[in-house]
Amino acid sequence: MSEALPQHLHSAAYFGEQRDFWWNHDYVALLARRLALDAVIDALDVGCGVGHWGRVLLPHMPRATLIGVDRERAWVAEAAARAAPFAPRATYRVGDASALPFDDASFDLVTCQTVLIHVPDVPAVLREMMRVLRPGGLLLAAEPNNLADAMNVGSARHLAPVDDRLAVVRLQMVCERGKIALGEGDNSVGEVLPGLVAAAGFAEVTCWLSDRAQMLVAPYAAPDQAAMRDDALTHYDNGHCIWSRDDTLRYYLAGGGLADGFERAWSLARDAQRADVEALRAGTYHTAGGGVQHVVAARRPQR
Ligand SMILES: C[S@@+](CC[C@H](N)C(=O)[O-])C[C@H]1O[C@@H](n2cnc3c(N)ncnc32)[C@H](O)[C@@H]1O
Known part of the structure; x- marks a missing residue:
């Protein structure tokens, strides 16, 4: 892991050590059971940053290969370094959420965490996520109401x-x-996200809350x-x-x-x-x- 992250890049101020503690792992295990993440083979982490979310999910997806994409080249390099314990199951590349560099129907899971709060056009990104998902594939988005x-x-x-x-x-x-x-982006988009996901044509829309209180x-x-x-x-x-x-x-x-x-x-x-x-x-x-x-x-x- 590099010592100091370049502070001028997107979200740098939010990549402090506390981000490693954002989730209760037994809650993620519950999510994994609800969503059958153990069946996932091809996963995409959109706006992966330095890879925190992918590293939370990977232990619950033992069969999966995960690709992370981010607009920032430095984050992609840092994410790859931090995911070394998961190699070769985790790889990272530069890409834009509004024009994902993948063929149609490439993934059975497309996921993101605190990314839709930063994009100008959430429906456009949801359409891209839908495009690269296989029919029946899963969208999983963790987004706050800040x-x-x-x-x-x-x-x-x-x-x-x-x-x-x-x-x-x-x-x-x-x-x-x-x-x-x-x-x-809308820093509180989580509040309206299920409706946007439904409007984008997704089926079986469900919403839960993280149970992590940060006491x-x-x-x-x-x-x-x-x-x-x-x-x-x-x-x-x-x-x-x-x-x-x-x-x-x-x-x-x-x-x-x-x-x-x-x-x-x-x-x-x-x-x-x-x-x-x-x-x-x-x-x-x-x-x-x-x-x-x-x-x-x-x-x-x-x-
Ligand atoms: C708050 S960070 C979240 C990083 C990671 N998902 C996590 O939770 O640790 C937002 C990330 O989205 C990336 N990002 C913002 N807009 C993007 C876009 N249009 N395409 C790809 N990445 C984008 C930023 O570079 C940044 O790394």
């Missing part, structure tokens, strides 16, 4: 003034609208909690608050935010983040966690 997370603040701000809490939610909502307007309780000693704490501190120290300041400003303006309101909105959000970080450093912060990750499954119709 706005729901804005209401999950933890102990430091649980009883903060209503207006202070709403100001941070409002900033996130305006920015999410701006991200959509700029063609960079934090001092002393944050378990590896998952230590990774979440460290990532939160790194984000804060890097000036990153959901997004970088530059991206937040871009999204805010594109979402209809007024330029002269940005400094106040950003500093309220940073103040809120600082309250969490100071409590984390003091060991007084705690949260049940949250995050709403939708798990949407569907099949390409047989005909």
